[in-house]
Amino acid sequence: MVTRPAHNILGEVLPRNYITIYRYLLEIFHPFAVLVAYLKGQWYCGSGAFPISSYSMRPAGCLVSAGHGTPSLPRCTRQMISERFGRGQRTVDMELEAQIDVLRDTRHKYEQVLRLARELSAHLYSMLQTQHALGDTFADLSQKSPELQDEFGYNAETQRLLCKNGEILLGAINFFISGINTLVNKTMEDTLMTIKMYENARLEFDAYRADLEELNAGPRDAVALARMETAQQQFQLQREKYERLRSDVTIKLKFLEENKVKVMHKQLVLFHNAISAYFAGNQQQLEQTLKQFNVKLKPVGAGRPSWLEEQ
Amino acid sequence: MVTRPAHNILGEVLPRNYITIYRYLLEIFHPFAVLVAYLKGQWYCGSGAFPISSYSMRPAGCLVSAGHGTPSLPRCTRQMISERFGRGQRTVDMELEAQIDVLRDTRHKYEQVLRLARELSAHLYSMLQTQHALGDTFADLSQKSPELQDEFGYNAETQRLLCKNGEILLGAINFFISGINTLVNKTMEDTLMTIKMYENARLEFDAYRADLEELNAGPRDAVALARMETAQQQFQLQREKYERLRSDVTIKLKFLEENKVKVMHKQLVLFHNAISAYFAGNQQQLEQTLKQFNVKLKPVGAGRPSWLEEQ
Numbered sequence: 001m002v003t004r005p006a007h008n009i010l011g012e013v014l015p016r017n018y019i020t021i022y023r024y025l026l027e028i029f030h031p032f033a034v035l036v037a038y039l040k041g042q043w044y045c046g047s048g049a050f051p052i053s054s055y056s057m058r059p060a061g062c063l064v065s066a067g068h069g070t071p072s073l074p075r076c077t078r079q080m081i082s083e084r085f086g087r088g089q090r091t092v093d094m095e096l097e098a099q100i101d102v103l104r105d106t107r108h109k110y111e112q113v114l115r116l117a118r119e120l121s122a123h124l125y126s127m128l129q130t131q132h133a134l135g136d137t138f139a140d141l142s143q144k145s146p147e148l149q150d151e152f153g154y155n156a157e158t159q160r161l162l163c164k165n166g167e168i169l170l171g172a173i174n175f176f177i178s179g180i181n182t183l184v185n186k187t188m189e190d191t192l193m194t195i196k197m198y199e200n201a202r203l204e205f206d207a208y209r210a211d212l213e214e215l216n217a218g219p220r221d222a223v224a225l226a227r228m229e230t231a232q233q234q235f236q237l238q239r240e241k242y243e244r245l246r247s248d249v250t251i252k253l254k255f256l257e258e259n260k261v262k263v264m265h266k267q268l269v270l271f272h273n274a275i276s277a278y279f280a281g282n283q284q285q286l287e288q289t290l291k292q293f294n295v296k297l298k299p300v301g302a303g304r305p306s307w308l309e310e311q
Numbered sequence: 312m313v314t315r316p317a318h319n320i321l322g323e324v325l326p327r328n329y330i331t332i333y334r335y336l337l338e339i340f341h342p343f344a345v346l347v348a349y350l351k352g353q354w355y356c357g358s359g360a361f362p363i364s365s366y367s368m369r370p371a372g373c374l375v376s377a378g379h380g381t382p383s384l385p386r387c388t389r390q391m392i393s394e395r396f397g398r399g400q401r402t403v404d405m406e407l408e409a410q411i412d413v414l415r416d417t418r419h420k421y422e423q424v425l426r427l428a429r430e431l432s433a434h435l436y437s438m439l440q441t442q443h444a445l446g447d448t449f450a451d452l453s454q455k456s457p458e459l460q461d462e463f464g465y466n467a468e469t470q471r472l473l474c475k476n477g478e479i480l481l482g483a484i485n486f487f488i489s490g491i492n493t494l495v496n497k498t499m500e501d502t503l504m505t506i507k508m509y510e511n512a513r514l515e516f517d518a519y520r521a522d523l524e525e526l527n528a529g530p531r532d533a534v535a536l537a538r539m540e541t542a543q544q545q546f547q548l549q550r551e552k553y554e555r556l557r558s559d560v561t562i563k564l565k566f567l568e569e570n571k572v573k574v575m576h577k578q579l580v581l582f583h584n585a586i587s588a589y590f591a592g593n594q595q596q597l598e599q600t601l602k603q604f605n606v607k608l609k610p611v612g613a614g615r616p617s618w619l620e621e622q
Contacts, residue, residue: 113448264459
């Protein structure tokens with residue numbers, strides 16, 4: 001029977017003997033890891049510093065047995081704690097980290113725009129339903145009230161015209177929502193996933209670097225030398241991985257920035273022109289705006305399944 | 312110890328001996344009375360034909376003891392059932408009843424306008440809150456995105472302008488709601504209360520008339536003659552009451568019609584002009600419309616108590 005190996009909070013595979021100790025440590029350090037994520041300012045990005053989905057990306061065998069024959073904390077956890085308490089050294093790419101912070105902040109703000117645009121769309125949709133009913137009621141009253149025929153009549157006409165234009169505006173707002181949603185939840189998300197992999201690789205790289213430094217500072221017998229060689233190889237492999245991911249992040253950030261400006265420029269111009277045309281009562285300009293941006297309109301309520309489909 | 316006398320469904324006072332029989336009849340006839348109200352088309356007016364509030368208007372002593380010494384149905388209930396089964400005669404003022412039907416229909420339609428206008432106001436209020444937040448978010452992004460500064464900037468500006476005009480429009484819609492509410496729930500309600508009193512008086516009048524006819528058709532001994540005299544007096548009193556209420560209703564309907572046209576003309580012109588000005592982006596015309604109709608604006612949310620007041 002094959003059993004899956006146990007992992008620690010960082011996804012590192014644990015030998016069976018250490019499972020009980022690790023579980024105990026997990027109990028202690030899991031809230032700590034959450035706190036660390038919070039202190040790193042990653043809390044508001046909607047995922048902790050060590051999301052569940054990234055556990056499986058972690059390499060196996062990151063556990064260290066300290067030089068004195070007693071089991072110690074897993075390598076990456078130890079590195080993370082050392083960094084947090086200002087003892088461990090941390091590889092820092094200032095420029096890249098600043099760019100990453102800006103991206104996280106931008107994403108947060110765009111998510112806010114997305115949420116508000118969705119709210120606006122929902123309110124407008126409700127308003128159109130009401131205006132439609134109001135138009136019908138005014139039209140009915142216009143026919144049945146000879147002495148107020150004109151007053152009800154032009155109110156009915158206005159509400160109906162507003163409904164028609166409102167549906168076009170709704171189409172434009174939904175196109176805007178769709179564009180921002182793709183940017184935030186697909187394009188930016190993809191780059192942020194790479195960033196998370198890069199951040200994990202940086203932590204591992206520093207953990208292996210710290211190991212090597214520890215071994216260098218210790219006695220130099222035959223066993224130690226063999227260990228040092230293995231540590232050197234692992235350190236080298238982690239450095240390559242870290243540098244490859246750093247390069248990936250740099251490239252993705254550059255492309256994302258270009259893409260973001262292009263997409264947002266288009267969407268913001270569409271949003272502004274459609275809103276301005278609608279609230280200036282300029283039907284022609286409104287229709288032209290949608291044509292210009294190649295927005296296809298769905299009839300209001302088309303997205304909702306009928307009760308027959310729901311059954 | 313004073314006990315209140317029991318009443319039947321029409322509010323008629325019952326002697327103690329009849330209470331048990333009446334309760335039994337009530338069980339049978341109450342659903343019937345509801346059905347009658349429905350068939351009379353009064354159901355949709357939001358009150359049955361015999362609303363609770365009108366019970367107390369009924370005169371006491373409407374109970375008849377039939378000529379043969381056995382307790383019979385109370386007078387008005389019997390008259391109502393006779394009319395329903397096409398046996399009893401019913402006093403009809405065709406013109407007045409047609410006017411009353413029109414009023415009930417108009418009230419129903421205006422209630423619909425009122426409900427929709429309230430919905431519109433609520434949706435607009437929500438939309439303004441969203442536009443306000445959207446304006447702030449765009450302004451913030453404009454400051455922090457050098458490469459999209461203009462696009463975010465003019466979107467922020469547009470949303471803020473729309474909020475400002477939207478608050479004025481909200482004031483106009485709320486003024487419209489207030490006007491229609493007074494017309495429907497105060498002016499029309501007052502006339503409809505008089506109409507209910509008139510309808511009850513008509514039923515009582517016909518019930519006394521039927522009594523008198525029954526006595527006229529019976530034997531003419533001394534007891535019967537004394538009874539006939541009493542019945543004649545009661546019939547006369549009821550006729551006067553009925554005619555006075557019919558006259559009241561006629562006058563109230565005339566004044567209501569004049570008042571309705573005046574109020575609705577004003578409100579519909581205001582509603583149309585404010586909506587048109589807002590959706591044409593014409594701030595000046597919007598402000599002028601409110602000035603013309605002497606509409607005072609309350610700041611958005613001013614009607615809601617603060618959390619301090621709520622405590």
